[in-house]
Amino acid sequence: MPEQSEQSEQADILFTDEQGQLMEIAQTFSANKSPIANVRQQMTAAGSIEADLWAEIADLGWLGVAIPEEYGGSGLGLGEVVSIVEPMGRNLFASPLISTTLAAQVILATGDAEQKSQWLPQLAGGTVAALALSEAHGDWDLSNLTCTATLVGDRLDLSGGKTFVTDAAMADLFVVSVALDGAPALILLEASDLPSDALRQEIVIDETRRSYGMDLDGVSVSRDNLLRGGDIAASLKSLHLAACLLYAAEMCGGTVGVINVTLEYLTTRRQFDHFIGAYQALKHPMVDALTGLEAARSHLYHAATVFDFGGEPRDRGGRAEIAVRMAKAQAADAFAFASDRAIQFHGAFGFTYECDAQLYRRRALWCEQQHGDSQHHCKHLAPLLL
Amino acid sequence: MSISTQEEVEFQAEVSAWFTENKPADPGFLLPQSFMEVGTDQQFDFLRTWQRKVYEAGYLGMAWPTEYGGGGRDQAFQDIATAEMVAQKVPFMTNTIGLSWAGPLILNMGSDAQREAYIKRILSAEDIWCQGFSEPDHGSDLGNAQLRAVRDGDEFVLNGSKIWTSLGSYADFMILLARSNTETNTKYDGLSYFLIPMKIPGIDPVPIKKLTGEFGFTQTFFDNARVSDSCLIGEEGKGWQVAMKTLTFERAVSGGQAGGVHSMQVSTREVVALARHAMRDGRPAIEDPIVRDKLVSFLMEERGLDLNNQRDKIPGLAPEWPGAISMARKLTNSEWRRRLNQFAISLQGANASRYVGDEAAIDGGRWQRGYLNAFSGTIGGGTSQVQKNIVGERVLGLPKSE
Ligand SMILES: Cc1cc2nc3c(=O)[nH]c(=O)nc-3n(C[C@H](O)[C@H](O)[C@H](O)COP(=O)(O)OP(=O)(O)OC[C@H]3O[C@@H](n4cnc5c(N)ncnc54)[C@H](O)[C@@H]3O)c2cc1C
Numbered sequence: 178m179p180e181q182s183e184q185s186e187q188a189d190i191l192f193t194d195e196q197g198q199l200m201e202i203a204q205t206f207s208a209n210k211s212p213i214a215n216v217r218q219q220m221t222a223a224g225s226i227e228a229d230l231w232a233e234i235a236d237l238g239w240l241g242v243a244i245p246e247e248y249g250g251s252g253l254g255l256g257e258v259v260s261i262v263e264p265m266g267r268n269l270f271a272s273p274l275i276s277t278t279l280a281a282q283v284i285l286a287t288g289d290a291e292q293k294s295q296w297l298p299q300l301a302g303g304t305v306a307a308l309a310l311s312e313a314h315g316d317w318d319l320s321n322l323t324c325t326a327t328l329v330g331d332r333l334d335l336s337g338g339k340t341f342v343t344d345a346a347m348a349d350l351f352v353v354s355v356a357l358d359g360a361p362a363l364i365l366l367e368a369s370d371l372p373s374d375a376l377r378q379e380i381v382i383d384e385t386r387r388s389y390g391m392d393l394d395g396v397s398v399s400r401d402n403l404l405r406g407g408d409i410a411a412s413l414k415s416l417h418l419a420a421c422l423l424y425a426a427e428m429c430g431g432t433v434g435v436i437n438v439t440l441e442y443l444t445t446r447r448q449f450d451h452f453i454g455a456y457q458a459l460k461h462p463m464v465d466a467l468t469g470l471e472a473a474r475s476h477l478y479h480a481a482t483v484f485d486f487g488g489e490p491r492d493r494g495g496r497a498e499i500a501v502r503m504a505k506a507q508a509a510d511a512f513a514f515a516s517d518r519a520i521q522f523h524g525a526f527g528f529t530y531e532c533d534a535q536l537y538r539r540r541a542l543w544c545e546q547q548h549g550d551s552q553h554h555c556k557h558l559a560p561l562l563l
Numbered sequence: 564m565s566i567s568t569q570e571e572v573e574f575q576a577e578v579s580a581w582f583t584e585n586k587p588a589d590p591g592f593l594l595p596q597s598f599m600e601v602g603t604d605q606q607f608d609f610l611r612t613w614q615r616k617v618y619e620a621g622y623l624g625m626a627w628p629t630e631y632g633g634g635g636r637d638q639a640f641q642d643i644a645t646a647e648m649v650a651q652k653v654p655f656m657t658n659t660i661g662l663s664w665a666g667p668l669i670l671n672m673g674s675d676a677q678r679e680a681y682i683k684r685i686l687s688a689e690d691i692w693c694q695g696f697s698e699p700d701h702g703s704d705l706g707n708a709q710l711r712a713v714r715d716g717d718e719f720v721l722n723g724s725k726i727w728t729s730l731g732s733y734a735d736f737m738i739l740l741a742r743s744n745t746e747t748n749t750k751y752d753g754l755s756y757f758l759i760p761m762k763i764p765g766i767d768p769v770p771i772k773k774l775t776g777e778f779g780f781t782q783t784f785f786d787n788a789r790v791s792d793s794c795l796i797g798e799e800g801k802g803w804q805v806a807m808k809t810l811t812f813e814r815a816v817s818g819g820q821a822g823g824v825h826s827m828q829v830s831t832r833e834v835v836a837l838a839r840h841a842m843r844d845g846r847p848a849i850e851d852p853i854v855r856d857k858l859v860s861f862l863m864e865e866r867g868l869d870l871n872n873q874r875d876k877i878p879g880l881a882p883e884w885p886g887a888i889s890m891a892r893k894l895t896n897s898e899w900r901r902r903l904n905q906f907a908i909s910l911q912g913a914n915a916s917r918y919v920g921d922e923a924a925i926d927g928g929r930w931q932r933g934y935l936n937a938f939s940g941t942i943g944g945g946t947s948q949v950q951k952n953i954v955g956e957r958v959l960g961l962p963k964s965e
């Protein structure tokens with residue numbers, strides 16, 4: 178049906194029935210399972226999510242949404258995952274859903290037949306995967322790799338350290354990027370491949386996250402653990418963009434959440450005999466937050482429509498890359514603004530740990546600083562647009 | 564907009580061909596940048612002729628009822644035709660107030676006789692319409708309008724003045740908000756809304772020079788002007804409701820407009836082209852990282868506004884706060900346009916100081932003129948500050964400002 182496909186390439190935003198249904202279910206689920214009291218309670222727990230809640234997520238089929246049916250998934254795409262992540266972000270839900278989804282995508286794009294049939298059904302079923310991509314230098318360029326793998330016989334000896342490996346302590350599988358003979362390579366590690374002291378928890382600004390440094394020195398795995406079914410450099414870039422897409426979804430959701438928190442205060446707190454929301458010095462920036470959010474959501478669902486993991490060859494003129502970078506940049510700006518003003522507009526209460534504004538502000542900072550802030554993306558958009 | 568049926572695809576080709584063929588040549592004099600800036604007879608005649616030609620070809624009012632001169636077709640056709648007018652950068656439709664607010668209003672609330680009398684002549688530009696809302700002492704506070712309409716039998720006698728009347732010098736009719744009763748509980752209750760002829764004794768539009776030095780609006784004086792009570796639209800004393808309805812058309816919160824555009828369209832792409840020619844430190848400005856960053860931001864913002872319009876039509880992706888996109892559209896688009904023009908000026912180096920008329924002015928000075936004229940969008944039709952109040956209160960549910 179050539180006409181059909183031409184048509185869908187023209188549409189800037191498509192929203193499928195599946196997306197709509199998933200969004201509705203995810204909204205109800207997140208609101209029920211992640212009210213703000215639970216979010217705060219979970220912040221003091223060992224993991225970002227309890228095992229039974231994670232199992233419920235797996236049972237809902239959300240971890241296999243973008244995994245083909247032959248591997249136990251439902252054969253939809255990242256666009257559908259976006260409509261799950263957005264409502265989760267709205268409720269500050271924390272879980273390894275994004276990392277597990279991305280790990281599955283990269284295995285799908287670069288794994289061989291055996292790796293795919295070994296891992297994808299497991300990931301669809303609830304096995305947690307973590308991404309070990311960042312390094313101590315903090316560069317967002319995922320191809321800037323100081324960690325190495327050296328081939329010794331049929332084994333790979335690893336060295337170096339990874340950072341911001343979220344939910345590492347509950348992961349069974351890790352996707353690790355290293356330099357092998359000077360070129361980027363991706364390696365699958367299992368938790369059992371790591372010595373007991375390889376993970377060290379990091380103290381991070383978003384307290385809903387569990388993030389770890391990972392020491393690779395002395396780790397050695399079979400060369401069969403290499404992902405080698407596809408173009409690794411291209412997959413790293415896809416991984417980066419896919420992460421941007423899902424973070425953009427989480428940030429759009431977070432922006433809705435924090436606008437709601439602020440509106441609640443602006444319509445109940447009184448000063449000088451007026452609800453403070455009547456003051457234009459507060460009202461007008463709230464409208465700016467709203468228009469920022471709307472633009473971000475429009476960019477998000479456009480990006481969700483055109484982005485396809487590993488789909489670059491069909492992507493004429495970098496349309497998908499442009500869409501995703503814009504979505505990440507716009508969402509970061511919107512969330513940053515809305516959550517920054519949220520603190521200010523609560524007065525001294527906004528300065529307290531008890532006020533929820535800080536939870537969103539910290540979440541916004543985390544999301545913005547992972548996989549590139551808006552200036553970074555603008556810089557990379559320039560050659561694509563100008 | 565998606566072109567889904569064979570008919571629409573064929574229609575697209577037809578309109579495209581028609582506009583390519585019939586697009587007017589450069590008239591050799593400066594055209595206004597929007598309907599609020601029509602300042603000379605030459606400009607007016609040119610634009611009126613063009614609108615009439617487009618209407619006669621069948622590309623205006625395509626979705627309006629046939630019995631009043633419309634095309635009676637699906638709105639999708641008009642959307643295609645309008646998009647083509649944008650794409651081919653043809654001159655705008657000068658009778659904007661008729662096409663986009665008085666027309667839809669009359670179709671929506673008018674009597675059959677009023678529809679019969681006005682609709683077709685709005686489309687053909689035989690009758691030009693203007694709007695008498697603002698007064699010298701009451702602008703944002705529209706509900707406080709004081710121009711008096713005193714009933715005398717089956718007539719009303721009008722006294723006072725309206726101001727900033729766009730197209731006031733050319734208009735044949737006016738949508739008028741006037742005070743018919745001064746003894747009411749609230750200021751809103753005493754207002755009535757009229758469709759009045761302009762070319763009658765006692766009405767005198769006096770041109771006002773705009774900040775660009777050109778003309779475009781008038782102060783319109785009323786000195787015992789008499790109009791029939793059949794000019795009322797809506798009930799006597801219920802003018803405020805009609806005015807509010809008008810504003811939903813004016814701010815494009817409601818659909819139903821005849822189609823076509825009301826201003827020269829600008830796009831960030833044109834500013835990118837400008838940046839290729841402008842110089843910075845011996846190099847094209849487009850190589851300057853700061854310039855690049857700003858251009859990307861404008862492109863991103865422009866894309867967001869465009870995508871907003873598309874998303875707003877998808878029920879599952881409707882805004883969390885209903886109306887967030889449509890109610891904020893005038894605010895976001897007009898502010899973007901103002902800032903884009905301002906940035907375009909800043910790209911021109913020392914030449915930024917030149918203005919229209921100077922031989923060496925870049926792009927004939929259109930960006931300087933465009934920037935000054937862009938305030939028509941951020942002030943006219945309700946200022947950006949007032950728009951923010953409206954969005955904050957009606958969309959976000961914040962309490963009213965004092
Ligand atoms: C180019 C142009 C064309 C126009 N054409 C027409 C026309 O055809 N017909 C017509 O009737 N009118 C027309 N207008 C008038 C326009 O509708 C008014 O200018 C506008 O509503 C503002 O009123 P004002 O000029 O009296 O400003 P004011 O109301 O005096 O406002 C002055 C300043 O105070 C701010 N302000 C006022 N009230 C508030 C508030 N509550 N909260 C925060 N800030 C506030 C405003 O934002 C503005 O910055 C036109 C205006 C322009 C610029």
